[in-house]
Amino acid sequence: MKTLFVAPTRNAVGLSSTALGLARSLERQGVRVAFFKPIAQTHELETDDSVHFARALLHAQLPDPIALGVAEEQLSQGQTEQLMEDVITLARQVAAEAAGGSGAEVLVAEGLALNDRNGYAGTLNAALARNLEAEVVLVSSLAGMNAAELADELEIAAQGYRRSDGSGLAGYILNFAPRELDFGGLLAELRTRSRVLASGELPLLGVIAENAALSELRTLDVARALKAEVLNLGEAQTRRVTSTVVTARTVPKMAHLLTSGALVVTPGDREDVIMAASLAHLSGTPLAGLLFTSSSGPEESIEKLCRAALNSSLPVMRVATNSYHTASLLSRLGGRVPHDDLERMERTIDYIADRVDVVPLGTRLRTETPVTERRLPPSAFRYELIQKARAANKRIVLPEGDEPRTVRAAIRCVEKGIARCLLLASPERVRFIAEGQGLTLPEGLEIIEPEGVRGRYIDALVELRKSKGLTAPMAEAQLEDNVVLGTLMLALGEVDGLVSGAVHTTANTVRPALQLIKTAPGNKIVSSVFFMLMPEQVLVYGDAAINPNPNAEELADIAVQSAQSAAAFGITPRIAMLSYSTGESGAGEDVEKVKAATALVRERHPELMIDGPLQYDAASVASVGLQKAPGSPVAGRATVFIFPDLNTGNTTYKAVQRSAGVVAVGPMLQGLRKPVNDLSRGALVDDIVYTIALTAIQATQHPADVG
Incomplete structure (x- = not known):
């Protein structure tokens, strides 16, 4: 459409x-x-x-x-x-x-x-x-x-x-x-x-x-606008005013103006005008109407003489204003079409x-051929994100269950049908947090007291980590961490995804996932992307949260994972492998790494549009891309930006986010067998809601394709 x-x-x-x-x-x-x-x-x-x-x-x-x-x-x-x-x-x-x-x-x-x-x-x-x-x-x-x-x-x-x-x-x-x-x-x-x-x-x-x-008003419209007293409705609903005749001259001097559509404006004591208008009407001229000014009307004898006209289809009205003022008001009537004037x-x-x-x-x-590429604007991205999450109907565990922002976000997600949220926290504590924010806990919001369930997960954790020498006492100690408990619930298939990080570090969230969830088939590393909600469209930045200094092989994996994530959320991937130089203009170890990673992606995934090395402006600005990389399918049109290291990626995303006032949704983790996502400790309630939605959507994807 x-x-x-x-x-x-x-x-x-x-x-x-x-x-x-x-x-x-x-x-x-x-x-x-x-x-x-x-x-x-x-x-x-x-x-x-x-x-x-x-x-x-x-x-x-x-x-x-x-x-x-x-x-x-x-x-x-x-x-x-x-x-x-x-x-x-x-x-x-x-x-x-x-x-x-x-x-x-x-x-x-x-x-x-x-x-x-x-x-x-x-x-x-x-x-x-x-x-x-x-x-x-x-x-x-x-x-x-x-x-x-x-x-x-x-x-x-x-x-x-x-x-x-x-x-x-x-x-x-x-x-x-x-x-x-x-x-x-x-x-x-x-x-x-x-x-x-x-x-x-x-x-x-x-x-x-x-x-x-x-622009012709009906006589009825004039009556409404002037708040006129309607003495005889006649055909006021169908007759239209094409001209206004204000009686300042004698009848012989104005008789030629009494034509079809004329609205005659006259004081009631101008018997000559009233009789002339009546005669014009009776002779078949469809005047728009007769409008008496100054709250006046004709003498009884004149009214009787002209009754055949004044009580017929000729609209007759009366206003309190004098002729001059009335004419002035008529000249200023607007052209707005009344709702009942369908004709x-x-x-x-x-x-x-x-x-x-x-x-x-x-x-x-x-x-036009079907559109295969969209410039997905921010609001459309958010709308589609919520709709897809609702359709997914997934159960998402939130280990930071008594954190105030998390409680508010979980309530919103349940009320809007975005996900079935499970809070790991004391129910009394959650209720206290909600009441403190003036909120009511909805019926669909699950709350599990961790102390009451930790014991049942000890054997499962020992089984998953037995190759690492984990004992029951060690497992019991690890399960004191709600993030570990929630991750184990995900590993066992009791929930569909996990969101944490509002009060925990990225390492606290990712480490249990790597130990218990592990990477999806075909993925050697875990990486991340941010969805950057630019004014015109949503862009994907990767990796800006996980891998400090990926080698060429790892950088290629990040590019492929990021492209898959972009496609999963409605963004056509055009991958720019970023560097401080474009094409063959630069040399050095860092540039060579980007060149090698680009070559690996082209070899393994020829269906992907990718180019690199590209400078950021060459990747994002059409005029610069045309100049620095003519003929490139990506330059000036990139939607997926792959940074050469964490230092560059994290600095860039935060600079863009803060200086340009851009919303950054994420980080969304990629490459895990099941979806686990990390929050910024400065996350707003909306950020948590959208991350829960992202997680729910990831949970619908085939394990091999999980972002």
């Missing part, structure tokens, strides 16, 4: 109608389309405009968007990632339920319109587009703009949505084009002034000319769909 994110370049560009028109235009090409509004436009309680019309006119079964107040609260509290995950959850629901459950081929997502009250909207729209893995359709307006201003506006907007690899832009649509527009001249000047337009990176998808008929919005959507050129776009979206 492809996602098109429809975003405004400024305020009042006709965003909602354009998004709906684009969806209809794609439907006409036979594409299965789903429409989606991620976040509500206003704080109003009524259904969002575009959502309402999508349900009514596109027959979409879409859920309500996230309330604007909820989104703003999450943004203000620094919970942007949680907001993005909520959006992705909604998007997947919409796409899955589209076309009667057949699923959507294209998801059209409408961003937030820009206004004076939501200065954050532009940044939020860019984040939404990125995390939805969308291509952006920019919507702009020619109203009050010259070519130079428009070119600058589109260029700036394109920079905000373009991804680092140059992708992310689907095209642009121009609204409110003057009828007398010199179209060819405009395009020529735009291309002269804008590189993104001249290159074709941002193609024109449509120019929508002004159409006054699409007007239907015409608007069709009008836009007729003028949007999506044939090339629609063909590409339908016939």
Whole structure:
């Protein structure tokens, strides 16, 4: 499925109608389309405009968007990632339920319109587009703009949505084009002034000319806006206001204005105007209505004379304001389409769909070969991580069972169905910790008192370690360590995975795993990766936690393990073997080790995309990669970064994490027969939750493939 994110370049560009028109235009090409509004436009309680019309006119079964107040609260509290995950959850629901459950081929997502009250909207729209893995359709307006201003506006907007690899832009649509527009001249000047337009990176998808008929209010809409007293409803629900006639002149001077769609605004004492309007109506002219000002009305004799008109299909209303003030209010009525005016919005959507050129776009979206490589954004990674963990339904032991962060994380995992967590701790102690944080222990959370079960594991530990001369008293002493106890439970198959490290060192977590779990078939070492949640995509760093100075053979194993881990979590592996030089530009023992490791991987796993040695910038920046390693399938596009030693890897991951504000999920251990994962002692509750999810997913993999 492809996602098109429809975003405004400024305020009042006709965003909602354009998004709906684009969806209809794609439907006409036979594409299965789903429409989606991620976040509500206003704080109003009524259904969002575009959502309402999508349900009514596109027959979409879409859920309500996230309330604007909820989104703003999450943004203000620094919970942007949680907001993005909520959006992705909604998007997947919409796409899955589209076309009667057949699923959507294209998801059209409408961003937030820009206004004076939501200065954050532009940044939020860019984040939404990125995390939805969308291509952006920019919507702009020619109203009050010259070519130079428009070119600058589109260029700036394109920079905000373009991804680092140059992708992310689907095209642009121009609204409110003057009828007398010199179209060819405009395009020529735009291309002269804008590189993104001249290159074709941002193609024109449509120019929508002004159409006054699409802005015509119903007489009923006018009555509602002015809070008018309706004296005679008539056909107010269907007649539309095409002109306003304010009676300042005599009837002979204004009679020619009494045409179809005219709203006649007059004080009640202008008997001549009232009679003229009545005659026009009775002669067959469908006036929009008669509006009395200053709380007035005609004299009884005039009312009787004109009753045939005033009590018929002619709408008649009355307001308290004078004629001048009333005319001023009428001139400022907005163009928002009321929810019950389906006919007007239907015409608007069709009008836009007729003028949007999506044939090339629609063909590409339908016939494009299946996507085999994704730039997996952070929120999509987290969403898929949680969904896969839920499907796995694994039992994960947490030896640090009375550690406050661990207790909170276990409660969250059980409540959200991420994993079946088992805490090794005193139940009374866990309950005390939970109550101290204002939490309630859910029924599904298992708690085992270690003192009550250690004895039953002594014989099993002796059996596993008998070759090392382990005796029963020695085993009993080792089992005093909850990490050893939890690891033995994993070795015996009583649990599916283990997570520790919130208060223990990496050595405390890994040593029992190496002794009791051992490496998986085909793996000689245990290594680790961090999933680095960069702004645009998730990258894999290995090894940044376990092996101090791997040799070429070990470095090759780390690369293969890391590639398998990346693939298991939806990331297409492009492996960069990092060094201080690129290609043949450097020499020395460290460079030769990287060259040898790269050669070993190519020989043993020719299916993997790998290159090295590469400097970090050559591996990660497209322009640098093209210059330093032209023709490389990895340079500038790497997703898996293999560091030559622990010093480099650990320093780099922490520098990126702290200086760039990047979330690092892990370390996730690789190469073990069963999943054991280590936490940083500075881990947050969210870090523990995601590590538990990683562990649950690892437990579903074949032992030979366990990360």
